[in-house]
Amino acid sequence: MTMNHPGNLFVITAPSGAGKSSLVKALMAADPALQLSVSHTTRAPRGQEQSGRDYYFVSPEAFEAMVQADAFVEWAHVHNHRYGTSRQAVEDKIAQGQDIILEIDFQGALQIKKRFVEAVTIFILPPSWEELRQRLVRRGEDSPEVIELRLKNAATEMAQVERFDYVIINELFERALADLHTVVQSQRLKLPSQRRARPNIFKALNLT
Numbered sequence: 001m002t003m004n005h006p007g008n009l010f011v012i013t014a015p016s017g018a019g020k021s022s023l024v025k026a027l028m029a030a031d032p033a034l035q036l037s038v039s040h041t042t043r044a045p046r047g048q049e050q051s052g053r054d055y056y057f058v059s060p061e062a063f064e065a066m067v068q069a070d071a072f073v074e075w076a077h078v079h080n081h082r083y084g085t086s087r088q089a090v091e092d093k094i095a096q097g098q099d100i101i102l103e104i105d106f107q108g109a110l111q112i113k114k115r116f117v118e119a120v121t122i123f124i125l126p127p128s129w130e131e132l133r134q135r136l137v138r139r140g141e142d143s144p145e146v147i148e149l150r151l152k153n154a155a156t157e158m159a160q161v162e163r164f165d166y167v168i169i170n171e172l173f174e175r176a177l178a179d180l181h182t183v184v185q186s187q188r189l190k191l192p193s194q195r196r197a198r199p200n201i202f203k204a205l206n207l208t
């Protein structure tokens with residue numbers, strides 16, 4: 001799909017423990033014009049998670065039916081479950097001029113980049129292996145074995161960083177948040193985005 005539609009599409013990827021969810025949450029609070037896409041998953045809800053807000057929690061059969069119906073713009077196996085972004089969650093919204101954020105894994109991010117050439121892909125890195133390990137330990141969610149598995153997976157995921165457009169290093173949270181917001185704002189200042197956002201100004205300047 002070429003991007004002569006009005007909205008911008010941002011894809012954010014990070015290994016677990018890099019702080020992606022907190023950064024995205026703060027970005028959404030700072031920039032109400034952004035909309036977070038709600039993915040489908042076959043994993044069970046955790047804690048306070050609600051279907052329709054955090055994910056659409058669906059059975060493996062329902063997910064497979066959506067795959068067969070070509071209802072996903074991307075999907076992938078992550079940690080033994082399937083996760084996908086529905087076409088409806090993306091295409092309708094960018095066509096209406098919404099700026100959308102996808103918080104998805106690297107396999108999904110690369111599929112999106114192939115399909116939407118102007119999508120902006122952003123990779124969040126931790127400042128060091130030691131800090132990543134510390135964050136996973138501090139989070140207190142996982143056994144030592146699971147932490148080792150997450151670190152092993154993180155190495156594979158981080159090797160994909162070179163295929164992304166932007167890199168945010170999450171050393172100081174506020175700095176990383178400002179960097180993330182800068183990426184979003186820069187995309188909005190590109191000529192095609194400005195033309196779409198401010199058509200009257202271009203018209204008045206005879207720049208149509």
Ligand code: 5GP
Pocket residue numbers: 014039040043074075076078079083084085103104105106107108109
């Ligand atoms: P969690 O189960 O911890 O919420 O998410 C596990 C991983 O799946 C995270 O890396 C998250 O970014 C990724 N993920 C969430 N939704 C999607 C999606 O729609 N597509 C893909 N490819 N990955 C997703």
